[in-house]
Amino acid sequence: MGFQVRIAIDRSPRMVLPVVLFSALCLQCGNSFGQMSDSDRSRMVEQIRSAEATVQPDRFPDLASAKRSVSDASNVVRSAVYARTDAENAKAWLDYLDLEPVAEAMEDDQSTAKLASAAFELRHRLVGNVAGLEIDVIRDLRASVEDLISAIRFRDPEKSVEPFRKQLASLADRMEGMGRVPSAEDAAAISAIVGLIDESNQAGETVAVIRQIFGRPNLAIHVGESMVTRSVNRAVNESRPVRDCILGTRIVGDATTQGAVTANLLPAMGSARIQVALTGHVTTKSLGYNGPVRLRTTGHGDVSAIRTLHVNEQGVTMEPVFATVALKTNIDAIEHRLGIVRRIAQKRAAEQKPQADRIAVAKMQQQVGSEFAQQTSEATAIEPPDLSSRIAPILKRLSLEEPARLWGSTDDAIFVDATFRRSDQIASVVSRPPIRESFELAIQVQESMVDNALGPFLAGRTINEREINELLKSAGRPPTSDGAEGDERDDSFELDFARVQPIVFEARDGAIRIGLRGTRFAQGKQELKVAMEITAKYRPARTLEGRWLLLRDQDVGVDFPGRKRLSLSQTGLKRNIQKKFTDVFPETLLDRTLEVPSSLEVEVLRGRQFRPTLIEAQDGWLTIAVR
Structure with a gap:
């Protein structure tokens, strides 16, 4: 429970900007990238003009209701801190929150300015990277205080109608005049007015349309292919014993594989796709026993194995391994003390060699695939850092929302696109x-x-x-x-x-x-x-x-x-x-x-x-x- 944390209040602002990952993917090609279309502009202007004509005074936030909400949320916090921690820590929390100025200002109906000042100061104390501010009852109090600030802004509904309409008209005019890539001033003005509209409880559809169009990701993290290959690529030089039985012949020997494991990025959306491949050359040297006859053989061949990995913040999922083997074996000698036995064995070996080679290739292919699957599974068994659970409490303390995010990859990089905004904010209209x-x-x-x-x-x-x-x-x-x-x-x-x-x-x-x-x-x-x-x-x-x-x-x-x-x-x-x-x-x-x-x-x-x-x-x- 968050209130079990002993509070050590630092009233200085902590300007911690956790760079969090990720959201709706926009792929670019050539030299162009997404901008605002004329149809999007027309849709927003039409929606704003419609909202301008339908402003209703009774829909503005009600100041009396907002006061009651703050009072109720404050009482819940007071009860919660004493229920979840000892008296000393509970007092430290209540001293830090200092709820009394807002309570006193709410009782004084004559001083709206005093109430607004007290509400802003309380909100400042409720926003910061202080352990405990992420707890639900604290966040509920913060939300009610923010609603109170909005209600103060629209405290006289009848007088608020005309200024609000002018804000909408100003926004529509600005939309009509701005370019496909909005200027910094245009984007700032749109963001500010969208926040105001959201506070007003008016024109909800207008906010939704603007947020949809200004909804492209506004943060991207990229990991280049060279970084991926640095962690995957390696040389292979492995020897292993051979113990097998093919067509009644017991085989004992050694096999040496020399080659490389490499990684290659593939285009994908929803997760990053990494194709991991093994390519190598196999040399075998073995002795076969079939009754009293011994066969000395050598073999040379090429092996390959490919596995595609899908990577995102939940971890790694893997497709099946696809392995191929091309093997050529030679019988270098047939050993027995009698020549007639050697001739019979040589004839029989020649007859069985095609079938024996097919069996050997199939077994080696299965073994290569099995070993490659095991190695790739072991290499990806490490749990990825759980960034979401680490970042989420900080975002909640700072009155922010966890960004929507989407992983993907191109031929050159892994990327994570993110849309970082609250419900009253816009993101980007330009990819x-x-x-x-x-x-x-x-x-x-x-x-x-x-x-x-x-x-x-x-x-x-x-x-x-x-x-x-x-x-x-x-x-x-x-x-x-x-x-x-x-x-x-x-x-x-x-x-x-x-x-x-x-x-x-x-x-x-x-x-x-x-x-x-x-x-x-x-x-x-x-x-x-x-x-x-x-x-x-x-x-x-x-x-x-x-x-x-x-x-x-x-x-x-x-x-x-x-x-x-x-x-x-x-x-x-x-x-x-x-x-x-x-x-x-x-x-x-x-x-x-x-x-x-x-x-x-x-x-x-x-x-x-x-x-x-x-x-x-x-x-x-x-x-x-x-x-």
């Missing part, structure tokens, strides 16, 4: 681009994946300089320029993330733009309460050794959307923001060797070092390939 360079491992991330993963955690949250320094330290970077990690100084800063799309991540036209959106920056006694974007733009650059990295191609940008002029003090704070975040966004990224931990369960990766060999940014997709 991932092909990777035109060879690689051992590669990852492709679409803009929506980053927004979907980090948005629910960071929205509206406050982060300070100490927490940023902790993150920089964990990434191997020095702290911000004015002091050591953890210092509480008069000039340290804090920043409030925006409640809608707090993260900026764009991968367009060969450049990556990353950053954050905030609503407040405070340093010492100075405070700036305006919408702001703090971003850095990086471009892939190639070293003389052929390695790739990301190079910041300009100073850190600090922009204030919709604001033309700042006061002198605000302009000074802007310079401070730029200075502070110059350390957060270093001049280079991906410039270090990536080392796989030696404790990793996958032997072929354990302890290996990789460097980027390709970095591309195209139509909302960031592609990073390593060797």
Whole structure:
């Protein structure tokens, strides 16, 4: 039970982004890949226009019902913590959750702003990588708090109708004007409005249509064929004794097989297909006993065995082995002290040799197939890492959903496509681009994946300089320029993330733009309460050794959307923001060797070092390939 975990509260945000695998497969051919069609655009616009005309005030979330739901869920949590753990740990949990501010604000009908603030603060405490936040009663409380926040937004149904219709009209207009590959601004606006529509309890069919069209995978993991062959390919040089009886002749000898086991990827969807093959040359040397006669024989032949493996996260399933043998044997000598016996034996051996050869080939074929089946079964008997059970609790704590995923393979790689989104989020409308360079491992991330993963955690949250320094330290970077990690100084800063799309991540036209959106920056006694974007733009650059990295191609940008002029003090704070975040966004990224931990369960990766060999940014997709 989760509440048995002794709680050790760390109120700093843990920006853990578990890269989870996988969903609906889109195969590309040639130079083209999927984009939004005109029919899809028309279908979405028609659906939005229809929804715009049918907005009903009584369908907006009800504030009184939402309050009761939060109150009931809070009582369940209070009872559950005392039922599942001791009094000391239960008190620690209730102190951490701090349910009283929301309860008090719900009783005060005059202060909606106070209730909204308390609800957001409680939600922040309910979202984070803290063991126990994945428990059902906690998640139920989080869901009820999120419903309360939505109900506050639509607390006056009659007055909410017209602004909501304008949002739908704005979305339809944007849909009509955008290209087959939506711009970063278009995608961000669509994502934000879809979330708003989902909260409203209106236009459910509209959300379903948009999510269907913006439903292509937004994350892909690739394992190159060279990585597969590294773990499978091996030389074969084996000797074994021969003990057999064919047509009444007892045979004793040795057989030596020299060859190789190789792997080859085959195109597939639903699982990765790997064809494992044994090819080799067999040499036999044996002595046959038939009564008093002895026959010395040698043989040469070619053997092959093929087995197809189907691999996915549940493990490995195998098709039957197909084995072939081509064998030629020679009788080198027939031994007996009497010549007449030798002549009779030689004549009889010649008569029986074709049948004996067929029997020998059949037995060797059966043996080769049986041994190859056993070896491949033993090699694949290791249980694959259960990533789903490890990742699922973290996702639940972060208010995320386990991504839909689908395994597959091409002639060149194994891949897992994933659609990472919640029910109120969209994914991609553009299929991932092909990777035109060879690689051992590669990852492709679409803009929506980053927004979907980090948005629910960071929205509206406050982060300070100490927490940023902790993150920089964990990434191997020095702290911000004015002091050591953890210092509480008069000039340290804090920043409030925006409640809608707090993260900026764009991968367009060969450049990556990353950053954050905030609503407040405070340093010492100075405070700036305006919408702001703090971003850095990086471009892939190639070293003389052929390695790739990301190079910041300009100073850190600090922009204030919709604001033309700042006061002198605000302009000074802007310079401070730029200075502070110059350390957060270093001049280079991906410039270090990536080392796989030696404790990793996958032997072929354990302890290996990789460097980027390709970095591309195209139509909302960031592609990073390593060797």
